Amino acid sequence: MAFWKQNDVVPKRKFRFKVTLANDVAWWAKDVKVPTFSVGETQHSYLDNVYKFPGKTTWDDVSLTLVDPAGDNDVINKTMEIITNAGYAIRPDPTNNSQDAMSTISKSQFASNQQSLGANAFKIEILDEKGAIIESWTLNNPFLKSVDFDTMSYESDDLRSITLTVAFDWATCDVAGQTYLPK
Numbered sequence: 001m002a003f004w005k006q007n008d009v010v011p012k013r014k015f016r017f018k019v020t021l022a023n024d025v026a027w028w029a030k031d032v033k034v035p036t037f038s039v040g041e042t043q044h045s046y047l048d049n050v051y052k053f054p055g056k057t058t059w060d061d062v063s064l065t066l067v068d069p070a071g072d073n074d075v076i077n078k079t080m081e082i083i084t085n086a087g088y089a090i091r092p093d094p095t096n097n098s099q100d101a102m103s104t105i106s107k108s109q110f111a112s113n114q115q116s117l118g119a120n121a122f123k124i125e126i127l128d129e130k131g132a133i134i135e136s137w138t139l140n141n142p143f144l145k146s147v148d149f150d151t152m153s154y155e156s157d158d159l160r161s162i163t164l165t166v167a168f169d170w171a172t173c174d175v176a177g178q179t180y181l182p183k
Helices: 075-083 109-111
Strands: 017-021 028-030 037-046 049-059 062-067 122-127 133-140 143-148 162-165 172-175 178-180
Touching: 017 028, 075 143, 075 162, 075 172, 109 143
Parallel strands: none
Antiparallel strands: 017 122, 028 062, 037 049, 062 162, 122 133, 133 172, 143 162, 172 178
């Protein structure tokens, strides 16, 4: 029976979600792409036939658009903190031979630093009509791949938005208490 004929079934709605980024709920999130993946294929020819076999699974990058509020929740500031906590040195001094002057961004620092995008620090949670979590996605080993700080214009009164592209190794999905993990 189709869900629209049942009174007790409510479909998932696109606007009921929350994003946790660097262990803070990003209430200023405007939209987020839920993780997607593709499975490669390998072909094998035998006589006049071609047989296809599944190959490697590749998770696609996730994009996240955030409105940029002023004040304590400034997204530019939070983004720069994430990058800095991941090892980015804004102005390394080439004459200084200390380790700090030679540091750079690393995947291990993104993954290990909870103030960056550490373990379980990037989640997408789908909510029901009462605000309960009914589906949860966790990006494993995420790192910022690109950041777009938007375009400023005197001709527009739109809100400024920041777009983050996040790369990750795999996603974990939890639906109705069942966790789906790669084996």
